[in-house]
Amino acid sequence: MALKSPSCGSNMTCRKQCAYLTMENTTGFCIYDDLTFEPLAQLGWQVDEIPWNTPGIRWNNYDVVVIRSTWDYQNRAGEFIRALEEIDQSRARLENPLRVVRWNMEKSYLRDLQVHGIPIVPTQWFHNFHDETLSHVHRLFQADEVIVKPIIGANADATFRLPSRLPHEAIEQVQAIFKDRPFLTQPFVQSVVEEGEYSLFYFGGEYSHAVLKRPKPGDFRVQEEHGGQIRPVEIAPDLLAAGRKVIHTIGSDLLYTRVDLVRSPAGQPWLMELELIEPSLYFPFDPDSPTRFARALDRLSHHPDHDRRLPCLFT
Ligand SMILES: Nc1ncnc2c1ncn2[C@@H]1O[C@H](COP(=O)(O)OP(=O)(O)O)[C@@H](O)[C@H]1O
Ligand SMILES: [Mg+2]
Numbered sequence: 471m472a473l474k475s476p477s478c479g480s481n482m483t484c485r486k487q488c489a490y491l492t493m494e495n496t497t498g499f500c501i502y503d504d505l506t507f508e509p510l511a512q513l514g515w516q517v518d519e520i521p522w523n524t525p526g527i528r529w530n531n532y533d534v535v536v537i538r539s540t541w542d543y544q545n546r547a548g549e550f551i552r553a554l555e556e557i558d559q560s561r562a563r564l565e566n567p568l569r570v571v572r573w574n575m576e577k578s579y580l581r582d583l584q585v586h587g588i589p590i591v592p593t594q595w596f597h598n599f600h601d602e603t604l605s606h607v608h609r610l611f612q613a614d615e616v617i618v619k620p621i622i623g624a625n626a627d628a629t630f631r632l633p634s635r636l637p638h639e640a641i642e643q644v645q646a647i648f649k650d651r652p653f654l655t656q657p658f659v660q661s662v663v664e665e666g667e668y669s670l671f672y673f674g675g676e677y678s679h680a681v682l683k684r685p686k687p688g689d690f691r692v693q694e695e696h697g698g699q700i701r702p703v704e705i706a707p708d709l710l711a712a713g714r715k716v717i718h719t720i721g722s723d724l725l726y727t728r729v730d731l732v733r734s735p736a737g738q739p740w741l742m743e744l745e746l747i748e749p750s751l752y753f754p755f756d757p758d759s760p761t762r763f764a765r766a767l768d769r770l771s772h773h774p775d776h777d778r779r780l781p782c783l784f785t
Pocket of ligand 1: 660
């Protein structure tokens with residue numbers, strides 16, 4: 471069922487049609503995308519919110535389809551990609567583009583960025599969880615605690631903070647979860663709980679705003695859905711430079727880019743995630759950010775061939 475943005479009133483002519491992809495059941499999620507409806511209406515855009523798996527939508531009726539709050543796709547990634555392929559084959563322009571989504575869907579993109587000189591949280595990649603996996607990574611990272619998380623994931627789903635000694639039953643439980651699911655391991659980064667995780671937002675390749683996300687006491691997951699506290703932040707110059715380096719490396723003016731950074735034990739910025747598919751953009755934390763987003767969307771929609779602007783990193 472498609473919901474229409476209310477802001478295109480009788481005194482404004484909405485010539486351009488945009489769809490925001492969302493999900494059927496949004497209960498328990500914090501979604502702020504409606505803050506962009508008004509500035510988009512000012513630029514002549516009507517927005518419909520449509521769950522990504524709704525059958526029978528005529529995507530040809532839209533100029534732009536923006537992936538937004540599709541936070542239930544991670545367990546049916548194939549179905550999600552097929553839905554995006556259908557949109558991609560219509561006359562609508564998909565943002566961010568399909569090629570970017572494919573590249574960004576698996577956290578293995580971090581390896582590509584590391585090869586290009588971006589400092590990431592130290593990471594080991596696995597296909598199978600063996601009896602020895604945990605002790606191996608604890609030794610390798612020389613860490614008291616490690617993080618285990620799926621290569622395809624969102625909302626910190628199936629993300630575990632594990633000490634070096636775990637009861638056998640607990641190891642079996644983790645083993646069962648990652649039986650057919652590739653995963654990665656990282657040392658537990660202490661600054662996530664002490665300082666927080668920074669998110670820097672770029673619209674059309676230009677810096678917009680930043681937030682600091684802190685987990686609730688006793689947790690390590692910074693997401694609001696897990697009780698994390700979000701606040702706007704004046705971003706320190708070294709973090710801003712780290713974000714800019716990521717933007718230059720991907721070399722693209724994507725509609726939205728979110729760069730998640732944490733500080734290493736030595737205080738250096740490490741990339742935790744580059745979110746190009748469906749990041750929360752935390753519009754309420756900067757009152758001008760919805761307008762910047764609307765302008766970037768409008769500007770990019772005039773770009774004649776949006777696939778050509780993608781660098782070869784996205785392959
Ligand atoms: N190495 C780590 N050290 C400490 N906390 C981590 C680490 N990796 C992930 N986390 C926590 O788990 C959350 C989810 O992990 P993330 O890599 O951002 O995946 P996603 O957001 O796609 O689920 C992070 O926002 C952070 O709170
Ligand atoms: Mg994240």
